Amino acid sequence: MYRNKSLRWVEENYDSVPERFWFLERPIDTTPAADTVFHMTGSNIISVELWLMDNLDARSMIFMTALDELNATPLSERKSIFALFASALICVFPVLAPTVKLVLNNSGMNTREVKLPSQAEQHLIQMNRDTPENYVAVLGAQIAIMLIKNPSDANCNSFMQSWAQGLAASIGMPTDSRNFTPIADFEKVTLIKRLFSNRFLNTYIMKEIINYCALQAPISTLYNYVAEIVKYHGMGAFTSISDVLLSVKSPVLYNPRVLHEVDRFSFAYIAVRQFEYPQYFYMLAKPTVTHLIERNNFPVLARVAQLIKQATSSPLNPFVAPRDRDSPIVLELVELHKRAIFGRSVNVPRPTLRSLNAYSYGNMEVAFIHNSQSANREQSDRVTIQQPPPRLN
Known part of the structure; x- marks a missing residue:
């Protein structure tokens, strides 16, 4: 589990962060958590691009583009993998952007925000434009489960496929025509979990899962299924x-x-x-x-x-x-x-x-x-x- 001193301090004092978050109810950068972002200094700092949406209608495009780039990135380019995963995670839970940036900063990465889709051409980013919303929603829900649960090397693929089929079926999607594995390489999954599967971030992800359960279908249906999978985790x-x-x-x-x-x-x-x-x-x-x-x-x-x-x-x-x-x-x-x-x-x-x-x-x-x-x-x-x-x- 990733535990940095400053991150642990925030974890033990997270009462300052609101108890509940509301889906897209306020601008991302105005959440109180934005004030806690810790920036490291020194020659070991690496600057990475963090993609944020400036148009909510483009969320699916940004999410799939980030996943496509992540799966194509060599395992040796760890910082890029982290930044691309962070961009995808923010598409799933936009209100967690400040918290995700905090995790990156504490890992020695200085984030340069790229607004998409408006700055895609400027940064030579080719957007994925042909993905159905329901398919993206299933992949996003899988990412949330992946960060909370702990599949091993031996059972990761079977668990991921099992979750995918259940999630897709919960909203009436066929499971035989698409690949429902968001991250194909288990070594990348392990690498990502080492950084992002921490108690601090998972607390906020779980709060967002509960919030999404109260939204309209099919999102509420999907995240009620997620909530069922992760209940009693760690107990x-x-x-x-x-x-x-x-x-x-x-x-x-x-x-x-x-x-x-x-x-x-x-x-x-x-x-x-x-x-x-x-x-x-x-x-x-x-x-x-x-x-x-x-x-x-x-x-x-x-x-x-x-x-x-x-x-x-x-x-x-x-x-x-x-x-x-x-x-x-x-x-x-x-x-x-x-x-x-x-x-x-x-x-x-x-x-x-x-x-x-x-x-x-x-x-x-x-x-x-x-x-x-x-x-x-x-x-x-x-x-x-x-x-x-x-x-x-």
């Missing part, structure tokens, strides 16, 4: 515990040996429940609270939930064998869950994160108060199995 350990253990009132949560982790999980759960957008907590909440859902706060619970989750995803095996390096407490808690759940004839559901909708703040308090009382009485595993926790109303 893997937390959601696994919620789905696999909390949703079935697993006795694992009442075991004295992990009480300290359960307490941390309860704080995280309440913080997520109280947040305006629980499913985007990691991306939108302040860094001072997002640490609550990190895996290292409840590593044993997370590993137990992971093993059970892996088992329930396999129709052939009721439980997948744990790895040799798993600690004894993990293995014992997996077995505890297995005996208790099977004893109650309750099937462990495949993860759907229903717990965030099924349980209230008050119920969560009841569960963890009971947990503390059980731990203080030092109940044995056998007693816990025979006398499961009271049902949460």
